[in-house]
Amino acid sequence: MLGLAVKLCGLEPQPRFATLTTFRDADGQPVDQGILLYFPAPRSFTGEDVLELHGHGGPVVLRMLLQRCLELGARLAEPGEFTRRAFFNDKLDLVQAEAVADLIDASTTQAARSALRSLTGEFSSAVHSVVRELIELRMLIEATLNFPDEELDTAEILRSTNAANRLAQLRARVTDIRVRARQGSLLRDGLAVVLTGAPNVGKSSLLNRLAGEECAIVTDVAGTTRDAVRETIQLEGIPLHIIDTAGLREPGDVVEKLGIERTWREIEKADVIVQLVDAQLGLTAEDEQMAKQFPAGHTVGRIVVHNKCDLGKLPAERREKDGDVHLWLSALTGEGIVLLHDELLRIAGWQGHGEDAILARERHLGALAAADCHLAQASVELSRIELCAEELRLAQEAMNSITGEFTPDDLLGEIFSRFCIGK
Secondary structure, eight states, X not given: OHHHHHHHHSSOOOBTOOEEEEEEOTTSOEEEEEEEXXXXXXXXXXXXXXXXXXXXXXXXXXXXXXXXXXXXXXXXXXXXXXXXXXXXXXXXXXXHHHHHHXXXXXXSHHHHHHHHHXXXXXXXXXXXXXXXXXXXXXXXXXXXHTOGGGOOOHHXXXXXXXXXXXXXXXXXXXXXXXXXXXXXXXXXXXXXXXXXXXXXXXXXXXXXXXXXXXXXXXXXXXXXXXXXXXXXXEETTEEEEXXXXXXXXXXXXXXXXXXXHHHHHHHHHOSEEEEEXXXXXXXXXXXXXXHHTSOOSTXXXXXXXXXXXXXXXXXXXXXXXXXXXXXXXXXXXXXXXXXXXXXXXXHHTOOTTXXXXXXXXXXXXXXXXXXXXXXXXXXXXXXSHHHHHHHHHHHHHHHHHHHTSSOOHHHXXXXXXXXXXXX
């Protein structure tokens, strides 16, 4: 590392001292002037020797500087390599390493704040706290298994160690982390909200109203929207990916047919389907037939929006009918839009302002769910102490997988491969 610095700049840098220097090519000609920083191991981000070059931001000059470093024996970093090295050198745990990528990719202020809290160790501390309590409970329970000849009274041991209450408290702690993690997952990924319905019911107008700008062309001509128009907005810090689609009807030409096919593909991927109907007509037979083709199941939310309530002088309101939520609003005037905001937040399961949300990934949610399941089974098996001990061990294993204390190598490769180059 020091040899590279000498060949590049003609000097050996002082540790942790910013040096203004000239970077030179193989012929000694100046490439750029910038700052040279050297961080010897282990006091660096990765825990290894690190040399930082700060040059001017033009792509040509940076390409020349990079080429010179490669000539001197350096190589291009792999995706996530610096953070991966920091993880393997115990500078970060796996949650903190993932938080680096989440902080870079954050699409809202709330998401960035949550990622920063994970990076500084808040999520890890919560997990470690549960693991410590699990270890202590396992120690007390497994002690009885190590002395089978002592004829210990299992029931008395469980009472004296307060095992049932400890298990209940552990489950409550895990449940709290899961709630915060689900909130953080919303901040990270947001919701895909598809606006659909017959032509000319106001889908594009609603998109423009939600976005606060003219994102889609609005005319009185049915079928103006031929392709999906996407816009991401923030609602209480949650990214909402709003998708305006082509009106659903029998296509009049090849282009419209392609647009309608894409509409159905977007509907299949939606987290929330907002079906717009004309408030003056209500749900028509065509609208009801259309709704029957929507994806079924509890994972997809559905809202029926009766748009253009201003034309029929109808009040903005919310009603529930046959398990569906119906909203009356006007995309043109904005009346009742707050009802749609509230309903989207309700479907998302959003609670509060999210200041304590944990920016979780799908694997975190899966591990927390597994830990909770094992703790629940441990409570059931309290009278059979061997089985209870095994469930506690599996719960600890699931929690440890979050921070990387027990994580398969193939999963680590998958995680770091998703980072940007180098970082």
